[in-house]
Amino acid sequence: MESRYKKFYVDWWRIRRSTLYGIAAFAIAVSLMSLGLWYAMRTNWFAPESMAEAPKDAARILSFEGDVRITRAATRETILVTKEIWVAAGDTIQTQADGKAIVQMVDGSVYTVRPNTTVIIRNNSSIFGGPNVRVSLDDGQLNVRTEDQPESAKNVVEMLDSETALKSQTDASFRTDAQTNGGEIRISRGSVETTIGGTKTTLAENEYAAVNDGRIAAREKLLNPPQPIAPADGAQLTDTTGAGVSVVFSWQVDTGLPIASYYIQVSRSPIFAADAILVDRASLTSREFRLAGLAPGTYYWRVKATSRSGQSSDWNPHWKFIVTRRGASPIIDVTAWSSEPVGGNVYLISGRTRPGLLVRSQGNQIFAGPDGSFRLQVSTPLSEVAVELSDDSGNRAGFVLSLKNSRVLRKF
Secondary structure, eight states: OOOOOOOOOOOOOOOOHHHHHHHHHHHHHHHHHHHHHHHHHHTTTTOSSOGGGOOTTOEEEEEEESOEEEEOTTTOOEEEOOSOEEEOTTOEEEEOTTOEEEEEOTTSOEEEEOSSOEEEEEEEEEETTEEEEEEEEEEEEEEEEEOOOOTTOEEEEEETTEEEEEOSSEEEEEEEETTTTEEEEEEEESOEEEEETTEEEEEOTTEEEEEETTEEEEEEEOOOOOEEEESOTTEEEEESSSSOEEEEEEEEOOOSSOEEEEEEEEESSTTOOGGGEEEEEEEEOSSEEEEEEEOSEEEEEEEEEEETTSOBOOOOOOEEEEEEESSOOOOOOOEEEEEEEEETTEEEEEEEOSTTOEEEETTEEEEOOTTSEEEEEEEOSSSEEEEEEEOTTSOEEEEEEETTTOOEEEEO
8 A cells, every 4th residue: 555645845935134133123123112111110200290390489388188289370270289399470379188298499598388278379589680479368377487598588378467577587377267267476486567558567586476366365375285285195095894995184384474264176087077076165264074985996196275365375296095905915017018109299108908998197097998908198308108007996016117118117
């Protein structure tokens, strides 16, 4: 029987060497473009409103927390601040209940826009031999700090019917309420000159003045915030019965002014968000307040005073205490740490821990999700940041995280 073999034929394509070089070059070009796009997005090359685009003599928002918005005068566009950004003459800065912004003007002065505040940048220029800064406070609170300034410099805050010129080496606070149409000026360092209806009044260090009905309604020594005594800052109280603990809050005042009342707030939030405040008690005449039945957890408290003339002090820097439950404390740990730069001094911190834990850093806070993951925005010029986690039983753990490589540098 004759054997038959199947034959296979292969046709080879003839490809020029130049074609191979072209394909290789195309692949390399695509790879470089993809890498460049990734790097541009990583470093915010496509983010709008960069400082490189800022007009001459624009003010700079150096840092911010929470919800801060800018309305451009030229376009009426409202921008949510997510990174270091510029502010020009005519622009409006508005902070929400959890928002705060620090702005540097052309003369080097620093303006701190407090929560629930609206300010308009009227002028920020350096012509005719000296810087000229003018800001209008429509509602809320504004703190201003000036350093050495030339005599030709002008730094003015408009509020209600008044214009206040700040001198060199001055710390001042301005507050106004759009509903009551009243305001106040507080000088803790340096001096200012306030003009109302053509009348000029000089306010010196440690002075307070109320502005009402187009005049200086009251002027007296500055009322400092009360000094907390107990519970001590960072104190840990143990719930031994399971029914909660009883806490006695006490404070003292260091002033020669007669005090009419005190105002105390106790909160689960360091920013005293409205939905986290447990005690909001005004008109106290005693320097002591008792609260029973506090469940395990982390709490913050602060006090301010009101003199008989009507002057109210600022809140004292809040103190913190922790209520714990007797027994073994579960370990709090975090995995999958990540630090992602957003732009400027702003980063997104993320990780995974036990579901429901409270995560806090730089005054911001968030709860870990059902899967234990969390993502928190922080703003800091440093290369590391402290992150604290806690549960409802008062157990806590602190981590210092490197913003460069997302490694835990130490625990506290």
